[in-house]
Amino acid sequence: xxxxxxxxxxxxxxxxxxxxxxxxxxxxxxxxxxxxxxxxxxxxxxxxxxxxxxxxxxxxxxxxxxxxxxxxxxxxxxxxxxxxxxxxxxxxxxxxxxxxxxxxxxxxxxxxxxxxxxxxxxxxxxxxxxxxxxxxxxxxxxxxxxxxxxxxxxxxxxxxxxxxxxxxxxxxxxxxxxxxxxxxxxxxxxxxxxxxxxxxxxxxxxxxxxxxxxxxxxxxxxxxxxxxxxxxxxxxxxxxxxxxxxxxxxxxxxxxxxxxxxxxxxxxxxxxxxxxxxxxxxx
Amino acid sequence: xxxxxxxxxxxxxxxxxxxxxxxxxxxxxxxxxxxxxxxxxxxxxxxxxxxxxxxxxxxxxxxxxxxxxxxxxxxxxxxxxxxxxxxxxxxxxxxxxxxxxxxxxxxxxxxxxxxxxxxxxxxxxxxxxxxxxxxxxxxxxxxxxxxxxxxxxxxxxxxxxxxxxxxxxxxxxxxxxxxxxxxxxxxxxxxxxxxxxxxxxxxxxxxxxxxxxxxxxxxxxxxxxxxxxxxxxxxxxxxxxxxxxxxxxxxxxxxxxxxxxxxxxxxxxxxxxxxxxxxxxxxxxxxxxxxxxxxxxxxxxxxxxxxxxxxxxxxxxxxxxxxxxxxxxxxx
Numbered sequence: 001x002x003x004x005x006x007x008x009x010x011x012x013x014x015x016x017x018x019x020x021x022x023x024x025x026x027x028x029x030x031x032x033x034x035x036x037x038x039x040x041x042x043x044x045x046x047x048x049x050x051x052x053x054x055x056x057x058x059x060x061x062x063x064x065x066x067x068x069x070x071x072x073x074x075x076x077x078x079x080x081x082x083x084x085x086x087x088x089x090x091x092x093x094x095x096x097x098x099x100x101x102x103x104x105x106x107x108x109x110x111x112x113x114x115x116x117x118x119x120x121x122x123x124x125x126x127x128x129x130x131x132x133x134x135x136x137x138x139x140x141x142x143x144x145x146x147x148x149x150x151x152x153x154x155x156x157x158x159x160x161x162x163x164x165x166x167x168x169x170x171x172x173x174x175x176x177x178x179x180x181x182x183x184x185x186x187x188x189x190x191x192x193x194x195x196x197x198x199x200x201x202x203x204x205x206x207x208x209x210x211x212x213x214x215x216x217x218x219x220x221x222x223x224x225x226x227x228x229x230x231x232x233x234x235x236x237x238x239x240x241x242x243x244x245x246x247x248x249x250x251x252x253x254x255x256x257x258x259x260x261x262x263x264x265x266x267x268x269x270x271x272x273x274x275x276x277x278x279x280x281x282x283x
Numbered sequence: 284x285x286x287x288x289x290x291x292x293x294x295x296x297x298x299x300x301x302x303x304x305x306x307x308x309x310x311x312x313x314x315x316x317x318x319x320x321x322x323x324x325x326x327x328x329x330x331x332x333x334x335x336x337x338x339x340x341x342x343x344x345x346x347x348x349x350x351x352x353x354x355x356x357x358x359x360x361x362x363x364x365x366x367x368x369x370x371x372x373x374x375x376x377x378x379x380x381x382x383x384x385x386x387x388x389x390x391x392x393x394x395x396x397x398x399x400x401x402x403x404x405x406x407x408x409x410x411x412x413x414x415x416x417x418x419x420x421x422x423x424x425x426x427x428x429x430x431x432x433x434x435x436x437x438x439x440x441x442x443x444x445x446x447x448x449x450x451x452x453x454x455x456x457x458x459x460x461x462x463x464x465x466x467x468x469x470x471x472x473x474x475x476x477x478x479x480x481x482x483x484x485x486x487x488x489x490x491x492x493x494x495x496x497x498x499x500x501x502x503x504x505x506x507x508x509x510x511x512x513x514x515x516x517x518x519x520x521x522x523x524x525x526x527x528x529x530x531x532x533x534x535x536x537x538x539x540x541x542x543x544x545x546x547x548x549x550x551x552x553x554x555x556x557x558x559x560x561x562x563x564x565x566x567x568x569x570x571x572x573x574x575x576x577x578x579x580x581x582x583x584x585x586x587x588x589x590x591x592x593x594x595x596x597x598x599x600x601x602x603x604x605x606x607x608x609x610x611x612x613x614x615x
Contacts, residue, residue, distance in 0.1 A: 103293075103296070106293065106297075107293075107296065107297045107300050110294075110297050110591065110592055110595050111297065111300070111301055111304075111588060111591070112587055112588055112591045114553060115553070115568070115583070115584050115587045115588065116304070116584065116588075118553075118568065118572060118580075118584075119305075119308060119580055119581065119584045120308060122572050122575075122577070122580055123308055123309055123312035123577075124312055199433050199434075202433055202435075202436075203433065203434070203435060203554055206435055206554070206557075207554075207557070207569060207572055207573075208572065208573055209572065221435075221436070221439075225439075230439060230442060230443055230447065231447065231454060233443075233447060233448075235443060238436075238439055238443075239440070241436075242432075242433060242436030242437075242439065242440070245432075245433050245436065246428070246432040246433065246436065249432065249433070250428045
């Protein structure tokens with residue numbers, strides 16, 4: 001992977017993961033601890049200022065990174081597991097199993113995801129697990145459809161038939177012969193799903209459907225909105241969490257674009273030019 | 284024709300799923316929602332027995348009917364356009380509130396989608412044509428970054444900079460309701476335009492990148508086709524090749540995207556409306572969530588879903604009309 005876009009993207013995502021893992025250990029103040037320093041702008045003592053009840057925003061942001069990044073990655077992983085299962089099982093077995101799964105996938109695709117997620121999240125107890133499951137339930141279908149069509153085309157290839165003929169078990173064929181051959185698609189799907197999950201997650205929390213006592217990027221924005229940070233001009237409250245989400249999203253989409261360019265050379269003109277040059281030198 | 288019938292059956296099924304989800308979600312949710320809401324509401328003021336009954340009947344908890352009887356009663360209510368009564372604006376029917384708010388959303392979203400689609404496709408065509416030049420290397424990364432910014436945060440920033448710091452635009456609302464009456468006067472239209480400008484701008488900015496990237500990728504692939512090469516060999520003008528030969532064929536995937544965007548007008552701008560306190564259906568949903576107005580919540584969900592399914596069906600028809608390959612595949 002010498003693609004510069006992938007490198008930069010990985011560096012950004014890696015940075016947030018490191019902050020999420022070790023960051024909270026360096027924080028001296030509790031993110032939910034209130035103080036008498038109400039609404040102070042950024043200063044050496046409070047790098048990103050304080051909220052209306054005197055909470056340290058920088059500390060909230062660092063703890064929030066842990067919640068947002070890891071719940072985001074975990075949720076995205078769950079989405080992919082479900083998509084892979086539905087896509088592979090439907091694509092491989094065909095017949096009525098495929099018909100039923102395809103119908104479910106298509107219905108899930110046409111139902112509007114965000115409104116459904118809001119309704120679901122509103123009825124179930126507030127918390128990260130609820131949001132996570134709601135997002136999984138409303139967003140598995142797209143990747144499932146992509147993986148199903150790939151599985152359909154792989155199933156009729158010679159190496160799969162050879163594996164069938166040599167008496168491999170069905171599950172071994174599905175996972176070793178087919179799944180490992182579409183792992184590139186799965187990874188790309190995981191990355192783009194993660195972008196969507198992080199954005200939706202923040203959106204749902206911003207609406208007040210999350211657990212406001214757990215610091216996360218979305219819940220900081222929620223409290224900022226509730227306290228009227230915007231009409232009071234408290235930019236240090238609502239700018240940093242959104243910037244973090246945007247930066248993480250940009251990092252992830254850089255990785256994805258990089259992968260696309262590696263997989264589909266038509267999208268990458270410089271690379272093609274270099275290859276042509278090399279071929280010329282050889283001849 | 285067979286294709287049409289199959290799609291129609293599919294969307295009918297999808298509508299049934301949506302309606303059933305709307306029925307079962309409250310019944311599957313743990314705990315006693317009525318008690319929870321009554322407890323919360325009585326903190327704010329007196330809860331009349333009437334409201335408690337409405338709540339209970341809304342959740343289907345006032346009867347000893349078996350589930351399937353409740354289900355058919357629910358379907359019967361829906362067929363008569365009865366979505367229940369709002370709790371926040373008790374006892375206004377939910378349908379009435381939705382009917383009032385939806386036009387704001389449709390107008391705002393419609394204008395934003397049209398602008399963003401037109402502009403996005405155009406930028407996509409041009410950047411693909413001039414691939415590798417300075418224009419492309421500057422535009423494409425900027426667009427990538429824009430598409431990763433969360434909608435509502437971009438909206439918050441725009442609101443902060445243009446309405447709070449510069450006071451060019453109002454901070455909230457759909458029109459100046461303190462000074463101007465609702466009606467087709469010039470003042471009213473001017474006020475609406477002034478209030479809608481910033482929300483529409485943020486919608487366009489955040490969705491532009493998607494159109495542009497989709498168009499650019501599709502265009503790049505079309506540009507490598509032989510007929511484009513032949514067109515160049517024939518010595519046609521650049522403009523003609525770019526639009527009549529390449530873009531004309533490359534735009535097909537974007538047309539589907541456009542139809543989907545039309546259908547998500549309402550659901551796509553939920554967050555934008557919430558930030559700008561724009562009086563559309565998204566803001567109503569936001570208020571329903573924070574006020575735990577469940578009948579409202581379910582009604583809005585149902586209306587949005589029906590709108591999405593309806594436009595998707597129309598889009599499918601349009602696509603079959605535009606691309607004969609779809610028709611053949613479907614009727615095989």
